[in-house]
Amino acid sequence: xxxVIEGKVIKGDGYGKKLGFPTANLDRKQFVxxxxxxxxxVYAGVAFLHHLKKIRKAAIVIxxxxxxxxxxxxxxxxxxxxxxxxxxxxxxxxKFLRPFQTFKTERLLIAQIKKDVKRVEKEVATPAFxx
Numbered sequence: 116x117x118x119v120i121e122g123k124v125i126k127g128d129g130y131g132k133k134l135g136f137p138t139a140n141l142d143r144k145q146f147v148x149x150x151x152x153x154x155x156x157v158y159a160g161v162a163f164l165h166h167l168k169k170i171r172k173a174a175i176v177i178x179x180x181x182x183x184x185x186x187x188x189x190x191x192x193x194x195x196x197x198x199x200x201x202x203x204x205x206x207x208x209x210k211f212l213r214p215f216q217t218f219k220t221e222r223l224l225i226a227q228i229k230k231d232v233k234r235v236e237k238e239v240a241t242p243a244f245x246x
Contacts, residue, residue: 122204123204
């Protein structure tokens with residue numbers, strides 16, 4: 116599996132940052148134009164930061180759906196702390212990890228995110244799969 120999603124980073128609601136896992140939220144114009152259909156969930160992959168010409172491992176979330184029935188697209192880029200608003204980002208989805216779900220408490224959500232990030236660290240050994 117290799118799905119590519121490209122877009123400009125837009126301002127999100129800051130919830131990931133609040134939980135300790137800041138995310139880059141992507142504008143979905145290109146996603147809609149490309150008619151990409153994916154199961155809602157968490158994916159292991161990498162993010163290409165165009166302005167830095169760098170590739171980083173990323174835990175990528177597709178979902179939930181908004182009022183327009185479009186999924187939110189966001190990536191927690193491992194080991195990256197700088198602001199990305201307005202920058203171009205390309206996400207390469209390598210492996211589906213789990214379906215999107217809601218959690219009863221933030222503590223349970225944080226515990227699951229930690230597991231997801233560990234899987235990304237382990238399962239995305241190298242960006243060599245990008246062609």
